[in-house]
Amino acid sequence: MTDNEEREIEKIEAFYKGVLSPEEKQAFELQIANDSEFEERVIEYLQVMHGIKTVGEQQFLDKLQSWEEDMTAGGKTESNWRRIASIAAMILVVIIPIGYIAYNYLHLASSDKLYANYFTPYEDVISERGSNDYANAIDAYNLENYEKAISLFNSYLKANPNNMGARCYLGISQMASGKFEEAKLNLLEVSSDSSDLFKEVANWYLCLTYLKTKNNDALEEQLNNITSNPNHMFFNQADELQKQLNE
Amino acid sequence: MQLIKSDKSSTNVLQSIREGDEKLLRALYESNRMRFIKWFEKHHQISKNEAVELYQKAFTTFYLNMKDGKIEKLNSSIPTYLFGIGKNLVKEIFREKKRSLPLEDVNDSKATDYEYQEQLNQSHNKTMVEEILRRLGDPCKSLLIMYYFKNFSMESIAQNLGYKNEGVVKKKKCLCLKKIREEFHELKKAVQ
Numbered sequence: 001m002t003d004n005e006e007r008e009i010e011k012i013e014a015f016y017k018g019v020l021s022p023e024e025k026q027a028f029e030l031q032i033a034n035d036s037e038f039e040e041r042v043i044e045y046l047q048v049m050h051g052i053k054t055v056g057e058q059q060f061l062d063k064l065q066s067w068e069e070d071m072t073a074g075g076k077t078e079s080n081w082r083r084i085a086s087i088a089a090m091i092l093v094v095i096i097p098i099g100y101i102a103y104n105y106l107h108l109a110s111s112d113k114l115y116a117n118y119f120t121p122y123e124d125v126i127s128e129r130g131s132n133d134y135a136n137a138i139d140a141y142n143l144e145n146y147e148k149a150i151s152l153f154n155s156y157l158k159a160n161p162n163n164m165g166a167r168c169y170l171g172i173s174q175m176a177s178g179k180f181e182e183a184k185l186n187l188l189e190v191s192s193d194s195s196d197l198f199k200e201v202a203n204w205y206l207c208l209t210y211l212k213t214k215n216n217d218a219l220e221e222q223l224n225n226i227t228s229n230p231n232h233m234f235f236n237q238a239d240e241l242q243k244q245l246n247e
Numbered sequence: 248m249q250l251i252k253s254d255k256s257s258t259n260v261l262q263s264i265r266e267g268d269e270k271l272l273r274a275l276y277e278s279n280r281m282r283f284i285k286w287f288e289k290h291h292q293i294s295k296n297e298a299v300e301l302y303q304k305a306f307t308t309f310y311l312n313m314k315d316g317k318i319e320k321l322n323s324s325i326p327t328y329l330f331g332i333g334k335n336l337v338k339e340i341f342r343e344k345k346r347s348l349p350l351e352d353v354n355d356s357k358a359t360d361y362e363y364q365e366q367l368n369q370s371h372n373k374t375m376v377e378e379i380l381r382r383l384g385d386p387c388k389s390l391l392i393m394y395y396f397k398n399f400s401m402e403s404i405a406q407n408l409g410y411k412n413e414g415v416v417k418k419k420k421c422l423c424l425k426k427i428r429e430e431f432h433e434l435k436k437a438v439q
Contacts, residue, residue, distance in 0.1 A: 001418075001421060001425060005421070005425060006418070006421045009421045009424055009425065010421070044428050044432055045424065047372045047376075048376055048424065048427050048431055049395055049424075050369075050372070051372050051375070051377070051431075052376060052380070052391045052392060052395040052396065052427075053395045053396050054373045054376075055373065055376060055377050055396070056392045056397065057307070057311070057396065058373075058377075059392065061303065061307060064276065064303045064306060064307065065303070067273060067276055067277070068299060071277065071280075200285075231281060233281045233282050233285065235281075
């Protein structure tokens with residue numbers, strides 16, 4: 001390959017990536033207009049570059065599909081992967097956000113430490129925004145103003161006692177404010193509603209409430225409840241916590 | 248649960264994934280999957296398979312935006328970002344469903360013919376490039392995908408594929424591209 005050919009490819013590539021200066025771009029387009037063979041090569045190189053990118057995207061989708069198959073296939077592969085994934089998920093869920101937890105894991109001495117490691121308020125990513133009381137309560141919750149959130153959720157729930165999402169967030173706000181007995185009652189109510197999306201969220205936060213209040217029997221039962229369902233939203237966290245407690 | 252809370256940790260995760268940390272990418276995929284799928288199943292009345300497909304599209308969009316440098320730093324956490332993409336995608340899907348024409352009207356649509364032809368051409372080009380890449384195999388295939396799809400730097404490619412330095416990678420990349428372009432040209436001529 002000659003130096004000229006190499007330079008030509010680099011110029012086409014810079015055009016493809018949109019990094020030519022206005023002057024360079026103008027000169028490039030002029031060359032295309034005056035040289036039909038160059039124009040043909042440019043078109044083909046651009047098609048090839050775009051094609052490579054598309055092949056890469058397809059490979060990425062195939063990879064996601066193979067992960068899906070691993071996760072739903074069952075058997076040894078799944079359990080191995082689950083172990084790897086749970087470790088990796090723990091790195092994401094716990095170690096990275098809090099930073100110093102790895103050290104603590106080696107020296108787990110108390111429920112309080114474990115609780116501190118695991119408890120972060122469930123992030124509200126799902127509530128539709130509006131201007132009603134619920135939205136105001138969620139706003140306070142997202143701003144970590146838990147006392148205000150508790151008050152707003154309570155007043156919203158007086159009129160809408162069956163909204164399990166609001167009740168779940170109320171329970172978590174109460175946990176964040178150290179009101180564990182009240183939190184437990186609300187989370188138990190959500191957890192016992194078999195039809196609600198927040199049931200699984202409540203399962204996990206109940207575990208943390210029992211952990212904090214040292215209610216070991218209830219904690220064990222709740223952890224077993226989660227780990228018996230591999231599709232549970234909090235399977236990885238519960239599995240890991242269970243192992244920590246058994247060490 | 249808040250997966251990745253601070254800007255700093257989100258930025259670190261994005262950086263690691265950009266540098267090709269597959270285990271972290273998979274952990275991210277798995278840890279957000281169930282919550283995403285359940286929520287979209289419940290709130291948008293879609294089937295589990297549709298929700299899985301939606302999640303894969305949202306995750307792919309997240310990955311593409313990140314590696315193309317469209318996300319340098321997240322203002323929210325990664326799960327929030329994924330849900331945001333999912334919400335936009337699901338709106339698009341419903342819009343598409345509403346817009347879809349009855350079969351008997353399709354032949355009257357000239358714009359559809361043109362778009363269809365464009366899609367066919369792009370799909371045909373992709374198939375040809377895919378076939379040439381498959382024939383050439385590695386290192387060309389890995390090198391070009393790392394460069395054009397994953398947006399790896401020359402330095403990173405040199406490290407990953409064991410080349411002596413960036414200059415060697417650059418030269419090799421040009422050689423591979425030239426070879427593919429020539430074969431692409433021949434294939435195009437053959438089918439015309």
